[in-house]
Every structure is written in structure tokens, then in C-alpha cells.
Amino acid sequence: MDIINPALEDYLLAHASPADDILRDLVEETHQLEPGTTMQISHDEGELLTMLVRLTQASFAVEIGVFTGYSSICIARGLREDGRLLACDVSEEWTSVARRYWDRAGLTDRVDLRIAPAEETLRALPTEQAVDFAFIDADKTGYPTYYEELVPRMRQGGLIVLDNVLRGGRVVDPSAQDAADRAIRQINDTITADSRVQSVMLPMRDGVTLARKR
Numbered sequence: 028m029d030i031i032n033p034a035l036e037d038y039l040l041a042h043a044s045p046a047d048d049i050l051r052d053l054v055e056e057t058h059q060l061e062p063g064t065t066m067q068i069s070h071d072e073g074e075l076l077t078m079l080v081r082l083t084q085a086s087f088a089v090e091i092g093v094f095t096g097y098s099s100i101c102i103a104r105g106l107r108e109d110g111r112l113l114a115c116d117v118s119e120e121w122t123s124v125a126r127r128y129w130d131r132a133g134l135t136d137r138v139d140l141r142i143a144p145a146e147e148t149l150r151a152l153p154t155e156q157a158v159d160f161a162f163i164d165a166d167k168t169g170y171p172t173y174y175e176e177l178v179p180r181m182r183q184g185g186l187i188v189l190d191n192v193l194r195g196g197r198v199v200d201p202s203a204q205d206a207a208d209r210a211i212r213q214i215n216d217t218i219t220a221d222s223r224v225q226s227v228m229l230p231m232r233d234g235v236t237l238a239r240k241r
Contacts, residue, residue: 031232043071050100053128057095060124066094068164068190069232073101076162076188079237080105083186085159088112091145091173092165096125102162103134112138113152115145116165145169149176156182156240164190167207170214174238178223181240187224189214193234 031039046054050070057067068076076098080088086107093099093116103112116122119142129135141148145165152158158180163173170189177187194211197203215236218226224238 031230039071040069043074046070046073049128049132050097053095053097053100053124056124057097060095060121068098068101072190072232072235073097075231075235076101077105079186079188080160083160083184085185086110087158088160088162089149089158089177090114091149091161091163091169092116093125093140094118094121094164096122096128098162098164099125099138100128100132100134102160103129103137104132106137110137113148114138114140115148116140116142117144118142146172146176149173149180152180154179156180156185158182159185161185161187162190163187167191167194168210170210171217174214174217178221178238178240183240185240187238187240189218189236189238191233192228192236193230195233198234 054067080102084107086109088102088106090099090102090112093114099112099114106112122140122142129138146169158177159182161177163170174187181187192211192215194208197208198212198215218224218236218238224240226236226238229235
């Protein structure tokens with residue numbers, strides 16, 4: 028299912044603030060990797076992340092799913108001057124690329140990378156409401172757990188962003204019943220019914236949900 032008409036993709040990208048050399052080089056290097064073309068967010072989604080972080084005036088952000096660091100750069104650039112990004116991933120291989128680009132972007136001191144299951148990293152955080160912004164873009168079966176660990180730790184007005192919530196249209200395909208499809212349907216329904224947040228699902232790329240803590 029094409030959520031966006033393919034003929035409009037170049038137009039959309041051309042009408043977002045342009046990527047700088049660092050992001051362009053990271054895209055080029057990532058696309059030489061496998062599965063680089065499917066796991067990296069698009070440039071317009073990256074610009075959205077930066078804008079949302081700035082609008083929430085975030086000082087402490089959490090990212091679940093780093094890959095090669097494109098979204099990390101976009102989030103870290105939007106943080107306040109004293110801001111910190113807790114970046115969660117399980118791959119030393121992919122995040123070794125991210126580390127090089129964080130350094131090149133002058134963001135190394137803003138990013139705290141944790142190589143461990145994200146569930147463990149989140150549960151080790153204090154339960155106080157201190158997280159301003161969170162981005163979930165990792166294993167889809169983990170989304171329900173990540174969301175439930177994050178919501179109590181979000182400050183009032185804090186924002187959780189979830190990627191790939193349409194699963195290429197499989198969320199409305201009754202025959203799509205693998206574990207990831209079921210998990211995304213579950214989290215989509217959970218967020219809609221959750222009185223703790225105000226939410227909206229955007230038909231951007233593969234679907235993006237914004238859930239704001241009440």
C-alpha cells in the first residue's frame with residue numbers, strides 16, 4: 028500500500044529544509060549497507076523529529092532503535108543547549124557508524140548510547156516524570172513494552188513518537204498475522220484508548236503516531 032503517492036515523494040523531500048553534508052553522507056554510507064535502505068528514516072521524517080523536539084523544548088530525550096544514527100542526529104540537534112539523548116540499541120556494528128557521525132556533527136557529548144535490550148535500559152531509569160521526548164523505531168514486537176515503560180516516565184506535555192505504525196498497510200489486512208503485525212495493531216489500539224495521552228496518527232511514510240502525555 029502506498030501511503031504517499033510515489034510521484035509526490037521527491038516533491039515532499041524538496042519542500043523540507045535541506046539536509047546538510049553530514050546527513051547526506053550518512054544516508055549514502057548507510058545505503059551501502061544491508062538493510063540500510065529499509066531501516067533508515069527519510070529526510071522529511073528527520074526534519075519532523077527535529078521540529079517536534081524543539082517545539083517541546085526537550086532537555087531529556089530517549090530513542091529506542093538507533094541503527095546508523097540518522098534519527099539520533101535529528102533529535103539531538105533539536106534539544107536545548109544542555110540537552111541529553113539516551114540512545115538505546117543492541118547492535119555494536121550499526122551504532123559504530125552512528126558514533127562516527129555523532130562526532131562529526133559535534134553531538135557526542137549529547138548522546139548517551141546504551142548497548143543493551145531497551146526494556147532493561149528503560150526499567151533502570153527513575154520512575155519520576157523526567158522524559159521530555161521519546162522516539163520508538165525498533166523491533167515492532169517490543170513496541171507495547173517500550174510504550175508502557177515510557178508513559179509513566181514522561182513529563183506532562185512530553186511527547187512519544189512511534190514509527191512504522193501502518194506496517195506498509197498490513198494493519199488493515201486481516202491476513203497479516205505475524206508477531207510484528209499483531210504487536211503494532213495492539214499498540215495502535217492501546218494508544219487510542221489510553222486516557223493518559225492525547226494522540227494522532229499521521230499518514231507520513233509508513234505511519235507516525237504522536238502521543239502527548241496529558
